[in-house]
Amino acid sequence: MTERDVADPPERLPAHDPHGRQRDSPGLVRRLSVIAEAVFSVGDLGPPPERLDWLRRELDDFLSRAGGQTRLVLSLAVWAVWLLAPLSCGRFRSLASLPIRERAYALSHLEDRFGAPVLAVKALLCVHYYEHPDVAREIGFDGQCLVPLRAPGAPP
Amino acid sequence: MSEVLSASALSAREALDADVVVVGSGAGGAVVAAELAEAGQRVIVVEEGAHVAPERYAHMRPSENMRHMWRDAGLTFALGLGDTPMINVMMGQCVGGSSVLTGGVCFRIPGSVMREWSTQHGLQGLREEAMTPYFEEVERAIHVEEVPAEMRSRGSALFVAGAQKLGYPVHPVRRNTRGCNGCGRCNFGCPHGAKLSVDVTYLPRALAAGARVFSDLRVDRVLRKGDRVAGVSGRALTGSARTPGSRLTIRARRVVVAAGAFASPLLLMRNGIGVRSGQVGRNLTVHPGFRVMARFDEPVRGWQGALQSVYLDAFEAERITMVGLFVPPGVLAATMPGIGRAHVARARTIPNLAIFGGMIHDDGGGRIIDLFGRPLMTYRMSPRDRAAVPVLMRRMAEIYFAAGAREVFLPVLGLGGIDADDLARIDLTRIKGRDLECGSQHPLGTCRMGVNAANSVVDPWGQAWDLRDLYVADGSILPSSLGVNPQQSIMSMALRIAWHLREQPLPG
Numbered sequence: 001m002t003e004r005d006v007a008d009p010p011e012r013l014p015a016h017d018p019h020g021r022q023r024d025s026p027g028l029v030r031r032l033s034v035i036a037e038a039v040f041s042v043g044d045l046g047p048p049p050e051r052l053d054w055l056r057r058e059l060d061d062f063l064s065r066a067g068g069q070t071r072l073v074l075s076l077a078v079w080a081v082w083l084l085a086p087l088s089c090g091r092f093r094s095l096a097s098l099p100i101r102e103r104a105y106a107l108s109h110l111e112d113r114f115g116a117p118v119l120a121v122k123a124l125l126c127v128h129y130y131e132h133p134d135v136a137r138e139i140g141f142d143g144q145c146l147v148p149l150r151a152p153g154a155p156p
Numbered sequence: 157m158s159e160v161l162s163a164s165a166l167s168a169r170e171a172l173d174a175d176v177v178v179v180g181s182g183a184g185g186a187v188v189a190a191e192l193a194e195a196g197q198r199v200i201v202v203e204e205g206a207h208v209a210p211e212r213y214a215h216m217r218p219s220e221n222m223r224h225m226w227r228d229a230g231l232t233f234a235l236g237l238g239d240t241p242m243i244n245v246m247m248g249q250c251v252g253g254s255s256v257l258t259g260g261v262c263f264r265i266p267g268s269v270m271r272e273w274s275t276q277h278g279l280q281g282l283r284e285e286a287m288t289p290y291f292e293e294v295e296r297a298i299h300v301e302e303v304p305a306e307m308r309s310r311g312s313a314l315f316v317a318g319a320q321k322l323g324y325p326v327h328p329v330r331r332n333t334r335g336c337n338g339c340g341r342c343n344f345g346c347p348h349g350a351k352l353s354v355d356v357t358y359l360p361r362a363l364a365a366g367a368r369v370f371s372d373l374r375v376d377r378v379l380r381k382g383d384r385v386a387g388v389s390g391r392a393l394t395g396s397a398r399t400p401g402s403r404l405t406i407r408a409r410r411v412v413v414a415a416g417a418f419a420s421p422l423l424l425m426r427n428g429i430g431v432r433s434g435q436v437g438r439n440l441t442v443h444p445g446f447r448v449m450a451r452f453d454e455p456v457r458g459w460q461g462a463l464q465s466v467y468l469d470a471f472e473a474e475r476i477t478m479v480g481l482f483v484p485p486g487v488l489a490a491t492m493p494g495i496g497r498a499h500v501a502r503a504r505t506i507p508n509l510a511i512f513g514g515m516i517h518d519d520g521g522g523r524i525i526d527l528f529g530r531p532l533m534t535y536r537m538s539p540r541d542r543a544a545v546p547v548l549m550r551r552m553a554e555i556y557f558a559a560g561a562r563e564v565f566l567p568v569l570g571l572g573g574i575d576a577d578d579l580a581r582i583d584l585t586r587i588k589g590r591d592l593e594c595g596s597q598h599p600l601g602t603c604r605m606g607v608n609a610a611n612s613v614v615d616p617w618g619q620a621w622d623l624r625d626l627y628v629a630d631g632s633i634l635p636s637s638l639g640v641n642p643q644q645s646i647m648s649m650a651l652r653i654a655w656h657l658r659e660q661p662l663p664g
Binding site: 038039040041042043058061062064065066067069070073074100101104105107108111112113115116118119122123125126127128129130131136138139140141143144145146147 | 217218219222223224227228229231232233242339340341344347396397398459460484485486487489490491493494495496497498499500503504506507530569570590591593
């Protein structure tokens with residue numbers, strides 16, 4: 001087992017963002033982050049922590065601007081994935097407590113059998129994650145109109 | 157457009173008064189506002205969304221654009237009833253509306269559709285010869301031009317090659333552009349000002365003619381005086397959470413509702429307008445859309461070139477139109493199956509992916525409902541539309557294989573890439589609606605126009621049957637679906653209503 005193989009306890013976002021605004025969905029962002037770590041993992045390794053931090057900030061901003069109905073639908077999808085993924089492959093533990101490789105296996109298992117909530121969660125994660133300039137570069141995407149060259153986190 | 161003001165900066169005590177108040181600043185509302193302001197009428201435009209200036213949206217990433225400029229951050233869904241998929245219906249919510257967020261594709265209303273409207277719906281004024289001046293004027297105002305072949309993306313060029321191999325003719329689309337450099341992100345706001353959406357055409361014209369435009373105002377009440385409309389009132393939206401704040405009232409002699417096929421019927425039904433017909437919020441059509449991706453051995457780099465450049469109407473008899481498109485890499489990655497290593501490996505093939513969209517000229521079957529103050533959109537596909545889905549997927553996959561695709565990704569949840577042999581084996585008619593991935597950018601028809609108050613919401617000039625001087629001028633008035641991208645049709649219908657209003661004396 002490597003150091004990264006054992007999942008860190010899911011990070012809790014502070015209740016307020018750096019501008020003092022109350023966060024709407026800290027728990028939802030935390031769960032999404034745990035799922036993201038597995039979706040974008042290779043073997044035992046999740047994505048670099050800096051990218052996950054960036055993703056969490058993006059998701060937090062996105063959810064604060066999405067309507068209540070949207071947040072409700074996403075919360076339901078995340079809950080479904082969170083609860084069903086470990087069960088779908090016979091693991092009676094919470095998703096967060098599974099090592100990354102097992103988490104990815106559980107999500108993959110669920111995706112094959114009950115695709116809709118996994119697709120919803122994956123879509124939300126991918127739309128943001130692949131906008132990170134380093135990730136875009138890694139997959140050979142150089143459409144600068146779609147991912148403008150701007151430091152991550154810098155305002156448009 | 158520095159003259160656009162946020163309603164959140166206005167005081168509730170401020171008296172706002174106009175000849176005409178236009179609710180909504182998109183393709184319909186902007187046209188009406190410009191035409192009436194230029195005719196000398198005092199016009200106020202109110203928009204629920206924020207004002208994001210072109211120089212700001214030019215630098216937004218797609219997800220930022222979605223959260224700032226799309227309704228529900230781009231995540232509005234129509235609940236699929238029966239064997240119908242859940243449909244992601246994307247709508248703009250910003251100054252300029254969905255016009256800022258389209259691929260710029262412009263079609264006139266197809267002749268067959270106009271014939272149906274005049275013969276089956278009795279709308280003689282919507283015959284082709286009567287509509288031509290409106291089409292021509294809109295095309296002039298927003299500079300509709302054909303996309304040259306050299307601007308096609310490699311993904312579109314491959315689709316064209318496959319279609320031609322199978323004997324299907326493909327045509328260039330026309331778009332409202334000038335000086336496009338084909339950077340492939342029209343639907344997140346043109347970063348070069350080359351797409352002539354209404355925020356850079358009609359709305360500046362309206363402002364120059366003296367109209368006032370207020371963003372961040374959610375209109376929820378229609379004011380009446382006897383049997384006439386007397387204005388509107390709504391709440392200013394503040395902060396990133398868009399919390400409703402102070403109430404503002406605008407007195408006006410005429411009201412034009414142009415909030416789109418989702419919000420217009422809600423405003424009407426919440427104010428008891430048109431409800432006796434039983435048609436408000438009904439007859440929703442969306443052009444259910446399905447995208448098919450194909451992986452080639454060669455790099456495609458589908459983001460280089462015009463976002464939408466060609467279309468194929470060879471399957472019109474089967475009520476299918478195919479139009480080129482591209483989506484950001486994150487969306488491409490999300491729709492491919494796999495988690496972890498499998499997902500990451502597939503994401504690295506994105507430069508080799510081509511994508512094309514197909515939409516169904518639908519019969520309708522959708523509805524907008526006000527459920528205890530919350531909007532709910534439902535959609536039930538007709539058997540004919542549902543039967544077209546497997547045909548659409550098979551035809552598009554065949555075209556890609558003819559072009560040399562290694563594997564094709566159909567919009568089916570849990571189905572990975574398939575090769576030509578798999579396609580021949582799979583019975584696509586057995587795929588359940590709930591397993592289909594479906595999207596739409598074309599909600600229409602929820603306040604339909606007609607000649608009879610019993611089965612329509614507005615009369616042939618867009619006026620509500622039961623409230624004088626309240627007009628509707630957006631995609632909601634279209635009597636049936638078009639089968640093609642509706643932007644120009646909406647603008648032309650709005651122009652027809654605006655020119656009519658220009659000739660009608662304002663009520664005293």
